[in-house]
Amino acid sequence: MKPWNVEICDVTLRDGEQTPGVSFTCTEKMEIASLLDETGVEVIEAGFPVVSDNEFRCVQQICRMGLDSRICCLARAVPGDIDAAIECEVDLVSIFIATSDLHMRIKYRCSPDEMLERALGMVDYAHDHGIAVRFAAEDASRTDHTFLQRMYAAGAEHGAEYSGFADTLGFMTPVEMIHFMEHTGSRIPNKLAVHCHNDLGCATANTITAAEYGAFQLHTTVNGIGERTGNARLEEVLALLRLKGGVDRYDLTRLPALSKKVEECSGIVMMDTKPVVGKNAFSHESGIHIAAMIEDPEAYEYLRPETVGRERQYILGKHTGRKAIEHVIASKGCSLTPGQMHWLLCQVKKVSEGKCRITDEVLMDLLREAHKQEQV
Ligand SMILES: CC(=O)SCCNC(=O)CCNC(=O)[C@H](O)C(C)(C)COP(=O)(O)OP(=O)(O)OC[C@H]1O[C@@H](n2cnc3c(N)ncnc32)[C@H](O)[C@@H]1OP(=O)(O)O
Numbered sequence: 409m410k411p412w413n414v415e416i417c418d419v420t421l422r423d424g425e426q427t428p429g430v431s432f433t434c435t436e437k438m439e440i441a442s443l444l445d446e447t448g449v450e451v452i453e454a455g456f457p458v459v460s461d462n463e464f465r466c467v468q469q470i471c472r473m474g475l476d477s478r479i480c481c482l483a484r485a486v487p488g489d490i491d492a493a494i495e496c497e498v499d500l501v502s503i504f505i506a507t508s509d510l511h512m513r514i515k516y517r518c519s520p521d522e523m524l525e526r527a528l529g530m531v532d533y534a535h536d537h538g539i540a541v542r543f544a545a546e547d548a549s550r551t552d553h554t555f556l557q558r559m560y561a562a563g564a565e566h567g568a569e570y571s572g573f574a575d576t577l578g579f580m581t582p583v584e585m586i587h588f589m590e591h592t593g594s595r596i597p598n599k600l601a602v603h604c605h606n607d608l609g610c611a612t613a614n615t616i617t618a619a620e621y622g623a624f625q626l627h628t629t630v631n632g633i634g635e636r637t638g639n640a641r642l643e644e645v646l647a648l649l650r651l652k653g654g655v656d657r658y659d660l661t662r663l664p665a666l667s668k669k670v671e672e673c674s675g676i677v678m679m680d681t682k683p684v685v686g687k688n689a690f691s692h693e694s695g696i697h698i699a700a701m702i703e704d705p706e707a708y709e710y711l712r713p714e715t716v717g718r719e720r721q722y723i724l725g726k727h728t729g730r731k732a733i734e735h736v737i738a739s740k741g742c743s744l745t746p747g748q749m750h751w752l753l754c755q756v757k758k759v760s761e762g763k764c765r766i767t768d769e770v771l772m773d774l775l776r777e778a779h780k781q782e783q784v
Pocket residue numbers: 423426456458459460483484485486504505506515516546576635
């Protein structure tokens with residue numbers, strides 16, 4: 409299979425930082441940027457320079473790190489924002505305008521056509537200063553397709569390398585994304601970037617669907633942080649690109665460290681059930697599952713833990729079966745008689761039904777007790 413033609417633009421340091429209450433220090437931003445670079449992410453959106461003097465300095469410092477990733481920043485279609493991008497020496501500036509009727513009406517004191525003209529002037533301005541441009545439509549998923557097509561065509565004529573499509577309110581479904589790709593996305597003259605929010609839980613699915621239908625630049629954030637319910641998740645998008653899109657150039661073993669770092673720096677704690685990097689992603693308790701996995705882990709794992717720098721764990725608890733407990737006990741170098749093993753299995757179920765987790769410590773106590781049981 410021919411690998412999908414895609415690149416990642418990770419926006420953790422910009423949209424991710426727009427998560428209410430989150431603010432990264434410059435050092436944290438640089439550490440996260442290094443890890444993204446090591447993972448092989450092609451574009452890092454380092455920030456929005458006009459937000460503050462400190463933000464400006466952070467973007468500038470990330471530009472000076474000498475990373476392989478291209479560094480991008482966000483800018484409104486106003487000269488001051490483009491000047492800041494130029495001064496930071498970013499490789500790519502994302503010049504955005506909101507394009508839906510609602511946004512145009514409430515935000516700008518001019519007609520859509522005037523706003524588009526003004527924005528194209530900013531594309532020229534950045535382009536003339538040697539900076540690559542993404543010409544992005546905010547609230548694009550609520551925008552008239554004819555206007556979008558006109559905007560993207562004009563942007564490309566003015567030298568924009570990318571056209572950006574944002575599902576800003578995160579309401580699309582994968583079928584709606586296919587519809588957009590077939591009617592507009594796959595027909596634009598330059599590279600399409602998709603930026604999906606997660607308000608209805610479809611951000612990753614929409615992003616990967618867009619990729620399958622020809623979108624080139626995929627926006628992600630680590631752990632899916634970002635405005636409100638966040639953005640498409642880097643870990644999931646990269647795993648899907650590997651497993652469904654044949655894209656194997658990213659170092660997925662960096663993901664656990666990256667995810668941990670962003671969890672620490674953002675204070676946004678991940679769910680145990682989070683795909684790829686969550687605590688439970690490769691943990692198994694059910695007896696029937698483990699009995700089969702002892703024969704072949706593929707029975708209950710589509711993604712291999714070692715592919716993403718993780719390890720498989722067999723957890724003992726209420727749902728443990730005989731084969732699972734025998735396997736766990738043998739892996740600890742212990743042996744029990746069948747009677748002792750049966751006693752231990754019953755105790756494991758009883759203890760965990762009493763809401764106590766079977767930690768290593770609890771298991772060792774139970775094992776000592778098991779040895780005292782009558783030898784059968
Ligand atoms: C969908 C997204 O994620 S877009 C990015 C959202 N991110 C942020 O807002 C980052 C944090 N924001 C900030 O720090 C501040 O809002 C700033 C520095 C960007 C701007 O601050 P202020 O100058 O005080 O403006 P304020 O936030 O009150 O209003 C936004 C202004 O930007 C204008 N604006 C918004 N989007 C655009 C755009 N794409 N192009 C041009 N102007 C825009 C609005 O019309 C409004 O202009 P006005 O002040 O002339 O009415």
